[in-house]
Amino acid sequence: MVALIYLATMASEITRNYPRCIATISAGFEKGDFLVREEKGQRVYFDFFEEAFNYIAAKGYSRMSKGEEGEWMELMESIHASVKGGMKYNTGRLLMVLHKPLIPTEYGDEPELESNAMLPMP
Numbered sequence: 167m168v169a170l171i172y173l174a175t176m177a178s179e180i181t182r183n184y185p186r187c188i189a190t191i192s193a194g195f196e197k198g199d200f201l202v203r204e205e206k207g208q209r210v211y212f213d214f215f216e217e218a219f220n221y222i223a224a225k226g227y228s229r230m231s232k233g234e235e236g237e238w239m240e241l242m243e244s245i246h247a248s249v250k251g252g253m254k255y256n257t258g259r260l261l262m263v264l265h266k267p268l269i270p271t272e273y274g275d276e277p278e279l280e281s282n283a284m285l286p287m288p
Contacts, residue, residue, distance in 0.1 A: 185268045188238065189227050191218050192258035201258055219262075227264035238263040 189204040198211030200218040204225070212218040230238065239260055246253050 186265045187227075187268060189222050189225075189264045189266075190242075190260055191215070191222065191262040191264070192260050194258040200261075215261075222264055226266045228266065230263050230265050235263045 187205045189202060192201045192203070193199060193215075195201050195211060198213050200212045200215050202210045202212065202218050202222050204210075204222065204227075210218075210221060212221065229235065242260060246257055
């Protein structure tokens, strides 16, 4: 039990002390039932939630803790509500907020990989 508390504290420290990217999964669009919004404003539509989640998880994102995810959802709702006359585009219904830490590496510090090898997920 103590180990779990320690791991949760360490995860909290990492996400609070290092910059990170967030991504969201939303529902309610014409192009596809689910939309993934990720870094640099990239938007990808999917017909099934599992496809959307697998896509973003493969990029190293993981779900935030319930409390932190709730804070982000409330923040985004209040930001969208603050736009006079409503949002220009359909924002959909926010389902999930994910994150990944941005821990920079020095130039040339890339690991050597065998052909077709994948980097481990953070």
